Amino acid sequence: MAVTKLNQQNNTRLKGIGSTQFRREIPLYFMLVPGIILVLIFSYGSMFGIIMAFQNFVPSSGFFDSKWVGLEHFKFMVQLPDFRNVLWNTFFIAMMKIAAGLLLPVTIAILLNEVMKQWYKRFIQVVIYAPYFLSWVILGGILFQLLSIDGIVNQFLGLFGVEPILFLGKPSIFPYVLVASDTWKNMGFNTIVFLAAITNVDPTLHEAGAIDGANRWKQIWNITLPGMFPIIILVATLSLGDILNAGFEQVLMLYGPALYKTGDIIDTYVYRIGLINGQYSFAAAVGLFKSMVSLVMVSLSYYLAYRLANYRIF
Amino acid sequence: MVADKTIGSRIFVIANYIFLTLITLTCLLPICHVLAISLSSKAAVATGNIKFWPVDFTFASYQLVLSKSQFLTSMGITVKRVVLGVLINMLIVVLTAYPLSKEVRSFRPRSIFAWFFVFTIFFSGGLIPGYIIIYYVGIIDTIWALVLPGAVQVFSVVLLLNFFRGIPRELEESAFMDGAGHFSILFKIFLPASLPAIATLTLFSIVTHWNSWFDGLIYMNTPENYPLQSYMQTIIVKMDQQFMRGASKDLIKSLNEQTLKSAQVFLGALPILVVYPFLQKYFVKGIVLGSVKG
Incomplete structure (x- = not known):
């Protein structure tokens, strides 16, 4: 008490003399210097670099001497059938990932909560976290092995008389393989938040429910699920910002020219035309389109999360 | 129940x-x-x-893989980037989160700086301008291209600053009365009090650096400079593009490569698989604090 009181006096005194407070703040400025420099160069630097989308950028001429072309690249972009196709693929894959990535973890969290043997619950959790921590290179290596035409998955399906399926070679099923493998990778990790939400549900509600004769199923439906509802809404809202994030590294690892029709997404398209074909400005224009949509969607998602769930970033 | x-x-x-x-x-x-x-x-x-x-x-496949000089070279580069990258990440995250966790009363430009960092969550220049900037900075083909561009993890900063805010103010105030400066308050009071958050962020930083491969692929001009995951990406994709997609089952040579590739996949996954279960307690705690209470 005494300390706080003294400090309050101190603070009022400090406010009067601006320079004393500034001297007290100096170390805080110093701490921010490394972070600010790096963010300025790499984040704000590349935001500045967006001007190349309005130029015919040549690396040797730089941002200041490359020829300005206005909106030419954007006009070209919206007419390009490739672009519309890529945009649709991105949206379709991302939406399915968002839906499946919400549904499965919620289900697993609810069911894990019903497991009474603690050691088994912990074992399941450790194991299903594993794929989350592995890179798409490793998982790609594993998936190529499992899903090949004579791989173990096709061998297993063969037992039931299913013809071998080219999981990673057939355009019509490739997007679903992407969604399934992504959902599988993240399912364990994404249960963490939902499990935490379940433990916050008042246990006396379950006891009361059991006394009233509600079975397990009814308790899940009427007590656990409504208790998790705010978190489900929050996670769903925040995932709006990922509406054009269809999983760059995953697709780049798993796709191939035969799969461009259904599997090519904005990020891989930008990578190919920009860094492989060297059409820097056009690729930057396509990238800017994505960044603008993301800006709107991320802002919207944070706004909605704030309104619906009183969520704030900091 | x-x-x-x-x-x-x-x-x-x-x-x-x-x-x-x-x-x-x-x-x-x-x-x-x-x-x-x-x-x-x-x-x-x-x-x-x-x-x-x-x-x-x-163990023949493992013996062969571990005697390949390229595998060991890339492993060495990965270890180097993990050590360097995690140190830089953590130092910056701690130094940035502390001032931003202050209230406007004690650090007046706090909100301006906070938005300066948080804005990068909302908007980015994208892949191509980012690549060009790194090219102009002149760190292509060096380890710095793998370490510096992602050094400021804004989400981690936000998580840690929220954690810092949960630390009782009396601790800081009494230390301040004893004449401690901000640096000693940060390193002697705040850091020891936020070990679960620090452990979580360190784990994620290790995993991110170990797993990153796309940056190695584009910022390294010579395959000798590839980190492990980038090197593995090239061999896995090269081997599978033709073999796994088509029905060319008669590529016996590729079949024989399967054992080698599997050995490399397993070696690439092993360090992560060994480490994460022990840190589970921390990252679960960190995630829950960071996302639910956020």
């Missing part, structure tokens, strides 16, 4: 255990399968009969 022993609830419990066990197996068996192939002889793999247990047990 009140136990009920009706038939319906028993069926529910059994079905639940079966479902969760199947889910768990989908994560366990693929790794077992790859491990089994890597420990089998080439001839046994060629028959295509290996499930989850090695046939003709041999």
